[in-house]
Amino acid sequence: MRTGKTAFFGINGIDSLIGEGLSYGSQIMIKGKSGLGKSVLAAQFVKETLACRDNCIYVCCDEAPREMREYLKQYGIHPWPYEQAGRLVFVDAYSLEPTGKNYFPSEDGLEKYLSLEKEVINGMNHDSPTRIIIDSLSTLFLGRDDQEIMEFHRYRLKLLKKSGIISMDLMVDEILEESMFKLSAHLYDVIINMYYSGSMERPIRALHMGKMKSGKFDSSQLFFTIDSNIGLIIMQNLVG
Amino acid sequence: MDENKLDKDHFSFKSLNNLFWGISHLADKVPMGGKNYVEIACDYYTERMFNEYIKPIFKPVSTNVIDLCMAWLEIMDNEGFLDKNDYQLYNEGDYTHIRVAPHNCTYFEYCAAVNKEDLPVVCPRMLSCKWIATNYAGRQYQLKTETFSETELCRGTIYPGEMISEILTRDGDNITIAGERAIVLSTNAFGILVKTIYDYAPHLLERVLYESTYYSSLLEYDKVESYYNSDRDIIGHLLNTVHRLGNIRYEIMEFDSVNKRAVVYAYGSYMAEIFKKNKLSTSPKTACASGKGRLAAYFTKAWGEEIVCEEMKCEAFGDEHCEFTLLPKRL
Numbered sequence: 271m272r273t274g275k276t277a278f279f280g281i282n283g284i285d286s287l288i289g290e291g292l293s294y295g296s297q298i299m300i301k302g303k304s305g306l307g308k309s310v311l312a313a314q315f316v317k318e319t320l321a322c323r324d325n326c327i328y329v330c331c332d333e334a335p336r337e338m339r340e341y342l343k344q345y346g347i348h349p350w351p352y353e354q355a356g357r358l359v360f361v362d363a364y365s366l367e368p369t370g371k372n373y374f375p376s377e378d379g380l381e382k383y384l385s386l387e388k389e390v391i392n393g394m395n396h397d398s399p400t401r402i403i404i405d406s407l408s409t410l411f412l413g414r415d416d417q418e419i420m421e422f423h424r425y426r427l428k429l430l431k432k433s434g435i436i437s438m439d440l441m442v443d444e445i446l447e448e449s450m451f452k453l454s455a456h457l458y459d460v461i462i463n464m465y466y467s468g469s470m471e472r473p474i475r476a477l478h479m480g481k482m483k484s485g486k487f488d489s490s491q492l493f494f495t496i497d498s499n500i501g502l503i504i505m506q507n508l509v510g
Numbered sequence: 511m512d513e514n515k516l517d518k519d520h521f522s523f524k525s526l527n528n529l530f531w532g533i534s535h536l537a538d539k540v541p542m543g544g545k546n547y548v549e550i551a552c553d554y555y556t557e558r559m560f561n562e563y564i565k566p567i568f569k570p571v572s573t574n575v576i577d578l579c580m581a582w583l584e585i586m587d588n589e590g591f592l593d594k595n596d597y598q599l600y601n602e603g604d605y606t607h608i609r610v611a612p613h614n615c616t617y618f619e620y621c622a623a624v625n626k627e628d629l630p631v632v633c634p635r636m637l638s639c640k641w642i643a644t645n646y647a648g649r650q651y652q653l654k655t656e657t658f659s660e661t662e663l664c665r666g667t668i669y670p671g672e673m674i675s676e677i678l679t680r681d682g683d684n685i686t687i688a689g690e691r692a693i694v695l696s697t698n699a700f701g702i703l704v705k706t707i708y709d710y711a712p713h714l715l716e717r718v719l720y721e722s723t724y725y726s727s728l729l730e731y732d733k734v735e736s737y738y739n740s741d742r743d744i745i746g747h748l749l750n751t752v753h754r755l756g757n758i759r760y761e762i763m764e765f766d767s768v769n770k771r772a773v774v775y776a777y778g779s780y781m782a783e784i785f786k787k788n789k790l791s792t793s794p795k796t797a798c799a800s801g802k803g804r805l806a807a808y809f810t811k812a813w814g815e816e817i818v819c820e821e822m823k824c825e826a827f828g829d830e831h832c833e834f835t836l837l838p839k840r841l
Contacts (some may be wrong), residue, residue, distance in 0.1 A: 283713075291792065322793055323795070348820055348839065348841070352822075499715055500794045
């Protein structure tokens with residue numbers, strides 16, 4: 271496996287905030303209300319991952335992998351060759367009926383999810399590092415008790431860190447209690463909080479890096495817009 | 511007879527072969543060189559020879575391509591330059607196929623030598639037939655030849671078609687490529703242009719490089735589409751043109767027009783060089799957005815539906831070549 275390199279989001283403006291980049295094993299939480307652009311950011315992260323020749327596991331909890339594939343195409347990445355090469359794997363945690371070997375029924379316990387995730391990770395090509403995205407982790411947690419969530423959360427992230435896997439967990443604000451976010455926040459190296467700023471009449475999308483465990487990253491507020499082909503565009507980039 | 515004195519005929523024969531060999535070498539070295547340069551040189555040579563020596567005695571029985579070629583070969587045979595029995599010609603619609611036994615051919619040494627050295631080559635004999643056809647049959651003809659082999663018949667086809675105007679030419683103060691004014695940029699100058707876009711609008715860079723190449727490549731395809739009969743030949747010609755411009759050497763590794771899939775390797779990517787030199791990405795990654803745009807455009811035109819291109823390997827990443835996979839977007 272290649273060592274010594276660091277990872278980026280693939281989004282100018284955000285990348286410039288993280289200096290030398292994220293070390294492998296870093297954990298990222300992307301948090302915000304529905305429709306703010308979390309999945310768009312995740313799609314750009316997939317694109318960056320594959321362009322850097324890393325492996326990518328995408329866990330679909332809020333829509334079927336088929337829809338995510340179309341979504342990726344919109345942002346300029348056709349998943350088919352990467353899936354054929356074993357560099358991109360979708361886990362279906364959305365569909366009601368089994369759709370293949372990487373299927374997780376939502377009624378199963380989180381332990382079963384963990385063993386599926388381990389199996390998928392073990393099946394990746396170990397010559398390249400792996401990044402894993404759960405879209406969204408808050409949906410995976412739905413209907414489960416707080417203790418199960420916290421135990422799973424702590425164990426999983428520790429395991430991923432140890433394996434040098436970058437994880438990106440998407441969290442939808444309305445789904446989980448705010449207290450759950452607070453409890454799990456300390457487990458992450460980077461938290462990107464997405465929200466609406468500006469007035470009610472003219473809301474502006476904004477984000478900031480709410481928490482940087484190492485304290486080495488800038489936490490400026492960034493305004494952004496979403497282009498249907500490019501993805502997130504940080505407005506600071508529009509003025510040079 | 512002085513034994514040290516060179517045989518005059520042998521000397522002329524050697525001179526002719528070496529002269530053509532020199533033209534092929536030159537065509538390989540000059541920017542935008544290649545087969546067309548040799549073809550143009552041959553056309554001029556045939557025209558001059560024909561007008562000076564052949565024209566008064568050229569009496570074809572009709573303006574049918576085979577009759578024109580036979581009348582020309584007859585004269586050459588009478589003059590002792592070839593044996594007309596080495597030539598077989600037959601028609602297939604508008605196409606005239608030529609088969610030539612190579613060993614008696616004046617240009618055998620030239621063809622064998624340039625073939626070994628992988629230099630641009632045209633068959634001067636078949637090309638002269640094409641020239642005669644174009645000048646006497648009242649329409650433009652093109653020649654397509656198969657790879658030369660010392661042990662098999664040489665094969666070529668003369669077919670109706672315009673000469674592709676693609677060579678770098680000089681037009682007064684300007685140079686043109688395919689009839690359009692051209693500018694030559696160093697990778698340093700182009701790198702600065704790209705870096706400026708990156709500095710002011712980094713989110714747009716990939717899109718700018720992809721789309722500018724995509725749309726210009728669609729036009730390139732349109733320009734040469736009518737000269738070839740197969741999509742593979744058109745794409746082969748276009749990729750060869752990119753190579754002749756000194757940009758990138760492409761190699762088609764897989765070409766499945768039924769399922770619409772292709773794999774293309776690229777060597778010597780200038781974009782990979784520019785990306786590395788100007789630090790246009792935060793970490794090593796695939797860099798050839800323009801290559802993707804070019805191939806996506808060519809294959810979209812060829813296969814009649816939206817084809818997308820993914821770069822699976824890249825020289826910017828340290829790979830020995832870039833690798834592109836092409837497939838339908840709908841897949």
